[in-house]
Amino acid sequence: xxxxxxxxxxxxxxxxxxxxxxxxxxxxxxxxxxxxxxxxxxxxxxxxxxxxxxxxxxxxxxxxxxxxxxxxxxxxxxxxxxxxxxxxxxxxxxxxxxxxxxxxxxxxxxxxxxxxxxxxxxxxxxxxxxxxxxxxxxxxxxxxxxxxxxxxxxxxxxxxxxxxxxxxxxxxxxxxxxxxxxxxxxxxxxxxxxxxxxxxxxxxxxxxxxxxxxxxxxxxxxxxxxxxxxxxxxxxxxxxxxxxxxxxxxxxxxxxxxxxxxxxxxxxxxxxxxxxxxxxxxxxxxxxxxxxxxxxxxxxxxxxxxxxxxxxxxxxxxxxxxxxxxxxxxxxxxxxxxxxxxxxxxxxxxxxxxxxxxxxxxxxxxxxxxxxxxxxxxxxxxxxxxxxxxxxxxxxxxxxxxxxxxxxxxxxxxxxxxxxxxxxxxx
Numbered sequence: 045x046x047x048x049x050x051x052x053x054x055x056x057x058x059x060x061x062x063x064x065x066x067x068x069x070x071x072x073x074x075x076x077x078x079x080x081x082x083x084x085x086x087x088x089x090x091x092x093x094x095x096x097x098x099x100x101x102x103x104x105x106x107x108x109x110x111x112x113x114x115x116x117x118x119x120x121x122x123x124x125x126x127x128x129x130x131x132x133x134x135x136x137x138x139x140x141x142x143x144x145x146x147x148x149x150x151x152x153x154x155x156x157x158x159x160x161x162x163x164x165x166x167x168x169x170x171x172x173x174x175x176x177x178x179x180x181x182x183x184x185x186x187x188x189x190x191x192x193x194x195x196x197x198x199x200x201x202x203x204x205x206x207x208x209x210x211x212x213x214x215x216x217x218x219x220x221x222x223x224x225x226x227x228x229x230x231x232x233x234x235x236x237x238x239x240x241x242x243x244x245x246x247x248x249x250x251x252x253x254x255x256x257x258x259x260x261x262x263x264x265x266x267x268x269x270x271x272x273x274x275x276x277x278x279x280x281x282x283x284x285x286x287x288x289x290x291x292x293x294x295x296x297x298x299x300x301x302x303x304x305x306x307x308x309x310x311x312x313x314x315x316x317x318x319x320x321x322x323x324x325x326x327x328x329x330x331x332x333x334x335x336x337x338x339x340x341x342x343x344x345x346x347x348x349x350x351x352x353x354x355x356x357x358x359x360x361x362x363x364x365x366x367x368x369x370x371x372x373x374x375x376x377x378x379x380x381x382x383x384x385x386x387x388x389x390x391x392x393x394x395x396x397x398x399x400x401x402x403x404x405x406x407x408x409x410x411x412x413x414x415x416x417x418x419x420x421x422x423x424x425x426x427x428x429x430x431x432x433x434x435x436x437x438x439x440x441x442x443x444x445x446x447x448x449x450x451x452x453x454x455x456x457x458x459x460x461x462x463x464x465x466x467x468x469x470x471x
Contacts, residue, residue: 392407
């Protein structure tokens with residue numbers, strides 16, 4: 045399996061990231077400037093519906109896009125696991141790490157909100173979507189298996205639909221090659237078409253985010269700006285926790301001294317910061333693995349799989365964003381809501397794509413928020429500053445990729461400190 049997965053074959057989407065951030069800043073400043081003036085009410089009367097319409101455009105793509113990406117991601121994961129012992133060990137590390145990441149994200153963000161108490165219950169922009177009921181623990185268990193997946197999808201119940209798609213994808217791996225490939229192509233086509241649609245919607249992000257930002261500051265004032273600043277710091281902190289866990293993983297599972305691991309992975313981290321792309325960091329990760337005396341065969345097999353399937357920070361940061369969005373919206377999360385968010389954040393990570401962070405933000409976090417009963421309007425504003433936490437996402441992913449590669453090498457071959465003999469060069 046190579047980095048050219050189904051996700052890698054998705055249509056290329058360009059998102060106006062800087063313009064979107066500029067639209068948010070302009071909207072926040074305009075809302076503050078108009079606050080207390082006679083012009084505020086008529087302007088908000090227009091901006092509110094514009095922002096709500098843009099949010100609805102995003103929302104209509106979420107379910108088919110998640111279904112398509114999740115199906116292809118699970119099929120590719122199962123395919124990778126069938127390639128032998130080293131592949132199964134790699135997938136086991138990936139699955140275990142992603143599950144732990146989701147739990148850590150929920151725990152860390154809940155703790156950080158309790159410690160720093162960001163502004164709570166900001167006034168939603170006019171005409172924004174009404175939130176779903178927050179699920180209790182009983183609702184969580186009842187929703188695990190849908191009685192009617194079509195009705196669940198129509199009602200916007202994200203958790204049972206995602207569980208159904210995941211089970212359907214796993215079941216498809218037991219089919220013969222021809223029907224399995226046909227199903228995979230159908231879901232890949234659905235995901236690709238939805239990716240194009242969401243790309244069109246995101247081209248209008250500067251306008252939509254401007255309208256949402258103006259409406260929010262018109263009603264919440266400076267609290268809105270403080271909320272965004274705290275959001276960047278707190279969500280990035282959740283990613284930092286996952287990044288730091290890579291060092292004890294390298295020391296314990298890969299048997300590499302922490303100092304040596306830190307020196308070896310530093311160039312890859314620098315590339316990750318500058319490019320915000322795990323794929324672009326792949327050559328630097330291969331060099332780090334060589335410096336750590338990881339077998340070349342292991343690194344060249346594991347790292348492309350990791351780049352394709354393993355986004356260690358995503359579950360933690362995705363569920364953290366949803367929890368922060370609930371806090372902004374004034375939604376009190378029950379234990380069932382948190383459990384639903386953890387499960388959906390874990391599962392949907394397998395449907396992630398190597399696409400701009402803005403698209404990944406909507407693709408991964410909207411289902412988590414919907415499963416938790418959190419309204420989506422905060423995401424329409426937070427997406428404008430995603431490029432900043434996204435740096436931590438990439439650096440954390442790259443660091444964990446190298447650590448897991450060393451762990452797989454050691455676990456598969458025993459003591460992996462011996463360097464492979466150099467191949468003779470034929471002149």
